[in-house]
Amino acid sequence: MIKKYNLYDNEWLAGLYDNKERWVPCFLKTTFWTGMSTTQRSESINAFFDGYVHSKTTLKQFVEQYERALRNKVEKEFQADFKSYSQMVPCAMHYEMEKQYQTVYTISKFREVQEEFVGKVYCDLICASEGFLGMTYEVHEDVVYEERSTKKTFFVSFQRDKCEFTCSCHFFEFRGIICRHAIAVLIRNNVKKVPDRYILKRWRRDVSRAHTRVAVNYAGLVSTPGQLMYDKMCQRFTTLANMTADDSLRASAILDWIDMQCEQTMASKSSHGSNVIPLHSTQISSRADATQGTGSGSVRDPECAKRKGRPRTLRKKCPLESSSKNVPYVLGKQLTLELNSCVICLFGSW
Numbered sequence: 375m376i377k378k379y380n381l382y383d384n385e386w387l388a389g390l391y392d393n394k395e396r397w398v399p400c401f402l403k404t405t406f407w408t409g410m411s412t413t414q415r416s417e418s419i420n421a422f423f424d425g426y427v428h429s430k431t432t433l434k435q436f437v438e439q440y441e442r443a444l445r446n447k448v449e450k451e452f453q454a455d456f457k458s459y460s461q462m463v464p465c466a467m468h469y470e471m472e473k474q475y476q477t478v479y480t481i482s483k484f485r486e487v488q489e490e491f492v493g494k495v496y497c498d499l500i501c502a503s504e505g506f507l508g509m510t511y512e513v514h515e516d517v518v519y520e521e522r523s524t525k526k527t528f529f530v531s532f533q534r535d536k537c538e539f540t541c542s543c544h545f546f547e548f549r550g551i552i553c554r555h556a557i558a559v560l561i562r563n564n565v566k567k568v569p570d571r572y573i574l575k576r577w578r579r580d581v582s583r584a585h586t587r588v589a590v591n592y593a594g595l596v597s598t599p600g601q602l603m604y605d606k607m608c609q610r611f612t613t614l615a616n617m618t619a620d621d622s623l624r625a626s627a628i629l630d631w632i633d634m635q636c637e638q639t640m641a642s643k644s645s646h647g648s649n650v651i652p653l654h655s656t657q658i659s660s661r662a663d664a665t666q667g668t669g670s671g672s673v674r675d676p677e678c679a680k681r682k683g684r685p686r687t688l689r690k691k692c693p694l695e696s697s698s699k700n701v702p703y704v705l706g707k708q709l710t711l712e713l714n715s716c717v718i719c720l721f722g723s724w
C-alpha cells in the first residue's frame with residue numbers, strides 16, 4: 375500500500391511498518407507455517423547452508439554445495455529416524471493421549487507435544503458457556519514474562535460430537551502442535567484419544583518423505599532403479615495432467631483411478647507390513663560422490679557475473695569466507711538471498 379499510493383511520508387504508516395513484527399503474526403496465526411514466523415524468516419535456511427555457502431560462492435559452487443548440504447541433511451534425518459525407531463522418550467504424564475503421540479511421532483516432535491502436556495499444570499479452567507458451536511471454555515494460564523508472573527486468558531471452543539476444538543492461541547493451526555489449553559479441555563471432557571486430524575502425517579516416524587527421491591545431482595547422475603522409475607512416473611503424470619486438465623469428466627475419472635490405486639497400494643503395503651521408514655534416504659548419499667562429475671551435464675560457471683554491494687575490502691568476512699581461495703566470480707548477496715528463498719519454496723512444497 376505504501377508503495378502503491380506513494381505514502382512513504384505518512385508517519386502513522388511508517389510507525390506501523392516499523393512495528394510489523396508485533397501485528398503481522400496476528401494475521402498469520404491461523405495459517406499452518408510449521409511454527410515459522412516472519413521475524414525469523416531466514417534463520418532456519420541460513421542454518422541449513424551454514425558452512426557451505428557464503429557471499430563469494432559462485433553459482434557453480436552453489437549448486438555443488440547445495441547438494442552437499444542436502445546430502446548432509448538427509449544423512450542427519452536418517453540418523454534421527456534410526457534414533458526414533460530405536461529409542462523412546464518416556465511419557466511425563468499418564469494420559470492416553472500423550473502415549474498416542476509417543477508411539478507415532480518422531481522423538482523431537484514428541485518432545486514438543488510433551489512440553490504442552492507438562493504445561494497443562496499452569497492452566498486453570500475458569501468457566502464454560504454453551505454456544506452455537508458447542509462449549510466455550512475460559513482457560514487461564516500462568517505465564518512468566520520478563521521475570522514477572524502474569525495470567526493470560528484463552529478461549530477454547532469444543533464440539534463434543536466431533537471431538538473438535540479451536541483455541542484462541544491458534545497454536546495447532548500455526549505450529550501443528552496441540553496446545554496446553556486444548557489438552558486441559560480435552561481432559562476435562564474425558565477424551566482418551568485425539569482424532570487422527572490432530573496427528574500430522576508429516577511428523578510421524580513412519581512417514582515416507584518424498585524429498586529423498588528428488589534428483590538433485592545432474593552431473594554424472596547415478597540413480598537407483600527406484601529413483602529412475604519415480605522420475606519416469608512423475609513425467610508421465612505431468613503429461614497426462616497437461617492433456618486432460620481442461621476435460622473435467624476425463625480428469626475426474628483419472629483422479630478416481632489414482633485414488634483407487636493409492637488405496638489398493640496402501641492396503642497391500644499394510645498387509646505386508648512394509649509401511650516402514652524409507653531407507654532410500656541413502657540414495658542421495660550414494661550419488662554424492664558424483665557431485666564433482668565432469669560429464670556433459672556438469673555445472674559450469676556463468677560467463678560473467680556483476681558484483682553488487684559495497685567494495686569487497688570493506689565487508690566483514692566470515693571465517694569460511696576468509697579461508698576461501700580460488701574464487702573466480704562473486705555471487706552477490708542479493709542473489710544468494712533469492713536462491714535461499716527458492717530453496718525455502720522448494721522445502722515448502724515438500
Ligand SMILES: [Zn+2]
Pocket residue numbers: 528541542543544545553554555556
Ligand atoms: Zn491454546
